[in-house]
Amino acid sequence: MGRAIKGKRPVNKSRHQQKTQAQLAELFRRETAHRKTLHGQLANQVIAIGIHIHTEKLSYQSFQKMYGKSVSVRAPRTFLSIVTRKAESAGGYVDEFPTRTTALSQVCICGRRRKKRLSERVHACTCGVIAQRDLFSAFLARHVKDNVLQVTEAYESWSGAEPLLQTAWRQAINQPASGRQMLSSFGVPESERVV
Ligand SMILES: [Zn+2]
Known part of the structure; x- marks a missing residue:
């Protein structure tokens, strides 16, 4: 395709091109409407x-x-x-x-901080905390106040939150619609692993 020059536009669009453009515009319109829903x-x-x-x-x-x-x-x-x-x-x-x-993906309620690779889907700390990485970050996010993680507060609420996070993890991987992609991005809890 040549460079577009201001004021010089191709005037003769073929019937076929016009039809294709109209179809494309309709597809975009439907995509936008679907996304909105x-x-x-x-x-x-x-x-x-x-x-x-x-x-x-x-x-x-x-x-x-x-x-x-x-x-x-x-x-x-x-x-x-x-x-x-x-x-x-x-x-x-x-x-x-x-x-x-x-840095929620790196920290733990015990105060330890360790960088994870993106492929590491499980937060497993030496203090014994094991959780799905994203769920754990979401749990921590709950305890962020004025842009700072309230570690003590998170630590105190962990025992109540842990079973919820385990259940959510299990439910997520057992959803039929989640498929393989979900499995690999979510990680599999120890109890669900086939050995
Ligand atoms: Zn820890």
Whole structure:
């Protein structure tokens, strides 16, 4: 394709091209409408669980660089703004905190800190805490206040949260729709492992 020159546009589009462009526009329109529906449904599910939401502030720009098209299709930033709107109108909030100060994927309730590889899906600390990595981060996120993880608070609530996290882990991997991709990204709890 040649470079586009301002003011000089090809005037003669073939009938076939016009038809294809119209079909493409229709597909994009349907994709947008479908995404809006899914975002709304998922946001409602989140709000039904709670209206005080703590989440890591993520760079959606770097997502775009890493995952390209898939990010614009899933539109995570848009999703978060929908959740925020719904949470706030229900009297709640969305608190986005920076990962630089919290580093939830590295820390433990015992205060130890260790960097994990992205492929390491399980948080297993020498203090005996074992949990699915993302669920554990979500548990920790609950105890972030003013951009700082309240380690003592997290430590004190761990015994109550642990069975919930184990159940969530088991449920996630046993969902028929989750498939193999979910398994590999989620990790498998010790008790479910086939030896
Ligand atoms: Zn630990």
